[in-house]
Amino acid sequence: VQAQDPDFERRVRDSFAKQSVMRLLGASLEQVGPGTTAIALPYRADLAQQDGFVHAGVLSTVADSAGGYAGYTLMPAGTRVLTTEYKMHFLAPAQGERFVATATVVKSGRTLTVCEMRVVAERGATRTLVAFGTQTLVCLRPDAAP
Amino acid sequence: VQAQDPDFERRVRDSFAKQSVMRLLGASLEQVGPGTTAIALPYRADLAQQDGFVHAGVLSTVADSAGGYAGYTLMPAGTRVLTTEYKMHFLAPAQGERFVATATVVKSGRTLTVCEMRVVAERGATRTLVAFGTQTLVCLRPDAAP
């Protein structure tokens, strides 16, 4: 996979820095490459659902951003990215010290991009796939409406 | 729709109160009825994505809880509820003073429940459907593993 914008990493990191909800959740952008990203989320008790596990929606939030930015790495400079839909499966309770959402682009088109996302829980030396899913993104160009 | 547990509302409200992420986001449980709930989320700047709109994952978090609790109203006392998967569509930018996620049960089975969720943005007197989707829940009984 080749990014057409050589400055894609700075563009992605600038946009991530504007996602105020990532600071609220304590998430950080760990990796950015052409067509792929990783976002890390340390466990905090205030991210939990009723059983003390991280809420499925919180896992989805970091997975959605991971996918959005994986797609955005391959979009041209001057564009914006929006999620049009995603689906997530939750495979195991989100227990762990840290969660890492990774995303990769499956298909990058002029208007639409499709990504896969995975969320792994880190618990000591154990790595457990706790969530995964797929996503559709739209690339908004300065000269066009969606 | 008839709830088999007459005490379903207290059971749902107790569980919601344990979802610490709802306090973090500022969400509140507005309505609970048999097979339906509504969760309200006032706008806050720290819930935003890069354009200042509420992040799709945050909308999903309240929609997922709305659906989970809509399903939980119809489950028996002594059970637990987990989301196994959901899908959300994002139809318009999440702009507004307040967002309300409503959910209704489409099918309630012994083990599996399917819900529909909708998120409406309130902006002055305007109401805009900004997101909607579907969800599968599993009912965990004390005597059985999923």
Next chain:
Amino acid sequence: VQAQDPDFERRVRDSFAKQSVMRLLGASLEQVGPGTTAIALPYRADLAQQDGFVHAGVLSTVADSAGGYAGYTLMPAGTRVLTTEYKMHFLAPAQGERFVATATVVKSGRTLTVCEMRVVAERGATRTLVAFGTQTLVCLRPDAAP
């Protein structure tokens, strides 16, 4: 809902007539209105899965066409429609003499359209919701690539 192309019904019926798989399955286009369609599918033993019920994929095929044409009613003359993704839930065994897939447009945009689809089984006087889901369509204009 208002169709911008007054000739939308003929356009939809012409396209449906070209879907050779609809003849293979025995499906017919029952209703076409602005933002909505219905497709009927009589039961046949050669549409079945291993238990004798209509295969989930066959229900999806008629639901996908119902949604695609519901969206197509609202697209301009001279365009084409493609499904980019859909999700279907299967709620009950697809038993019955006849199945009717209905679809309605939830959001119609310049490029993307989102629909809801439902499939009802008719068994004597009984009507059972056996499947439902959501879909994203793309409108291909003569002057643009997707």
Next chain:
Amino acid sequence: VQAQDPDFERRVRDSFAKQSVMRLLGASLEQVGPGTTAIALPYRADLAQQDGFVHAGVLSTVADSAGGYAGYTLMPAGTRVLTTEYKMHFLAPAQGERFVATATVVKSGRTLTVCEMRVVAERGATRTLVAFGTQTLVCLRPDAAP
């Protein structure tokens, strides 16, 4: 991945042989292994949508069966398998002489199984990923209702 039923392949092939719609479509079960299957579908003009490509629903039908049987390989003898939901993305026009749907199990639980499916179009020496998606299956045991 290890199948608990040593006779899983015969069990899967017997069930596939009962799916009459597979004969209608001309699909055949190419491979069966623990947690994985492949189904082949030669192109036929009567499987097409309005542009002559294989209908998205037909691709989904073989993908759904591929996933269902991938999951079924890991289920115990004496059980049945049903799809509760799936989502498919369509990435490119389904053009080719032959299509192969492959599926792998992502998570196999006592009641629920989650699979990934991919459909590749074969056109001369070219292989194109035309569709992919995810699926939830339920394992029905003789002694329990879903």
